[in-house]
Amino acid sequence: MIYAVVNTKGGVGKTTTAVHLATMLARQGKTLMIDGDPQASAASWAAWRRESPQFTPSPTTTCLTGKAILVEGKQLAEGFEYVVVDAGGRDSIALRSALLLAKKAIIPIDASHLDAAAMTDLMTVVELARDYNPDLEVRVLLTRVDSRTKDAAEMLEFLNEQKLTVLPTKVCERVAFRRAIGEGAIVQELGKDQAAINEIEAFFKEIQA
Ligand SMILES: Nc1ncnc2c1ncn2[C@@H]1O[C@H](COP(=O)(O)OP(=O)(O)O)[C@@H](O)[C@H]1O
Numbered sequence: 001m002i003y004a005v006v007n008t009k010g011g012v013g014k015t016t017t018a019v020h021l022a023t024m025l026a027r028q029g030k031t032l033m034i035d036g037d038p039q040a041s042a043a044s045w046a047a048w049r050r051e052s053p054q055f056t057p058s059p060t061t062t063c064l065t066g067k068a069i070l071v072e073g074k075q076l077a078e079g080f081e082y083v084v085v086d087a088g089g090r091d092s093i094a095l096r097s098a099l100l101l102a103k104k105a106i107i108p109i110d111a112s113h114l115d116a117a118a119m120t121d122l123m124t125v126v127e128l129a130r131d132y133n134p135d136l137e138v139r140v141l142l143t144r145v146d147s148r149t150k151d152a153a154e155m156l157e158f159l160n161e162q163k164l165t166v167l168p169t170k171v172c173e174r175v176a177f178r179r180a181i182g183e184g185a186i187v188q189e190l191g192k193d194q195a196a197i198n199e200i201e202a203f204f205k206e207i208q209a
Pocket residue numbers: 009010011012013014015016017041089143144145171172173174175177178179181
């Protein structure tokens with residue numbers, strides 16, 4: 001199964017989602033994480049992780065750019081049960097390649113920041129990908145949700161109008177996610193925030209359904 005974690009925007013939680021997904025998948029089978037973002041934050045996370053041998057298992061991680069995400073990614077995927085692509089935060093060849101390679105696209109959306117113009121751009125890219133990859137399943141994950149406000153409710157209304165399938169789980173803004181990434185870990189491995197763990201595990205169940 002090949003997953004792509006995509007959004008034309010940065011800072012929405014793509015890398016956080018991708019490394020959690022890839023690490024949880026690595027517990028089930030051989031997993032490849034392709035870092036397709038020139039900022040290479042997923043690859044940095046993977047390097048930090050190698051410094052802490054207690055964090056195991058790990059996804060095999062590699063960086064690919066542009067069209068290589070599709071052509072090289074397709075070749076590499078043959079050796080793995082699961083592939084997760086963390087695609088860059090803008091409309092790029094890398095992002096389009098990721099959407100052609102994948103079977104399931106996960107779109108993390110920062111629920112605290114409704115950016116309708118950016119969403120429209122993103123929808124255009126997704127629609128175009130579907131013309132060439134008709135089996136692509138697209139799921140929105142609301143991230144960085146502030147549980148005290150109505151942000152997520154407004155965002156949900158907007159997404160429903162766009163006819164996008166939103167996963168029931170919402171990932172809230174929690175320091176545990178930030179800390180885990182900084183240590184080359186996932187929230188389960190730090191074990192300090194049960195709410196964060198519950199959220200990411202619920203997401204994992206839903207995306208595999
Ligand atoms: N659920 C969350 N709670 C708290 N901080 C988060 C959460 N998701 C992401 N962040 C933080 O927000 C910033 C952007 O997240 P990141 O996953 O790198 O997004 P992207 O890959 O889309 O640019 C990072 O500093 C990250 O630690």
